[in-house]
Amino acid sequence: MHNDKYMRKLDTLGQEKNELSDLLADSPEYAEHGTEDHIVALKKPVWAAGIPNHLDIIHVGENHIHILSSSLETLHVIPNGILDLNHQFNLRKAPNKRQIALCIKWLSCRLPPTLQTFACIGRGLHSLQQSAVELEQDRYCLREDFLLFAQQLALQEFHTFAPDSPSKPLWVQEVIALHCVILAGLFKSGASKFMPHTLESTSLTGLI
Secondary structure, three states: OOOOHHHHOOOOOOOOOOOOHHHHHHHOOEEEEEHHHHHHHHHHHHHOOOOOOOOEEEEEOOOOOOOOOOOOOOOEOOOOOOHHHHHHHOOOHHHHHHHHHHHHHHHHHOOOOOOOHHHHHHHHHHHOOOOOOOEOOOOEHHHHHHHHHHHHHHHHHHHHHOOOOOOOOOHHHHHHHHHHHHHHHHHHHHEEEEEEEOOHHHHOOOOO
């Protein structure tokens, strides 16, 4: 499905006018930092988890989004994570209140232009792992499959994300925001697939 057509469908959610539209005109807020040793230290738990070293890495945390390039020794940081995205774009509210298209556009302006095919690390990817979506080579999610999956979940209430769980796990609240990051990454990079991974953030504690 063409990106513009997909975004128009998502744009029907959360049509209310608000000041967040002005954010799209802002210049990207990010920082590139880290010594070569720091970058290597960041990549070690990623490599240990079996993520191929030719992939860029997008790590989606509660307060920041970190992008590690496979070809450039830089760490790109977006100082807004799951909590910010949920709050700023109403992503934890009812489906018709969520500003998903706006969130994707906002993120696209802040992702590095050098982004290539990537692995995405985030707790909310449990929803994809528990779905019927088949992964290519048991590791890659095809772009078209994810577009359809994300669109389906965008129209659902949170309580439907983990119906078999007696107490809703933390990742349930992160699903929509994480999907926005992945969609922005796919649109920005033009990649035909990405690798989902639920590497625990504790593996990166103290490094990011």
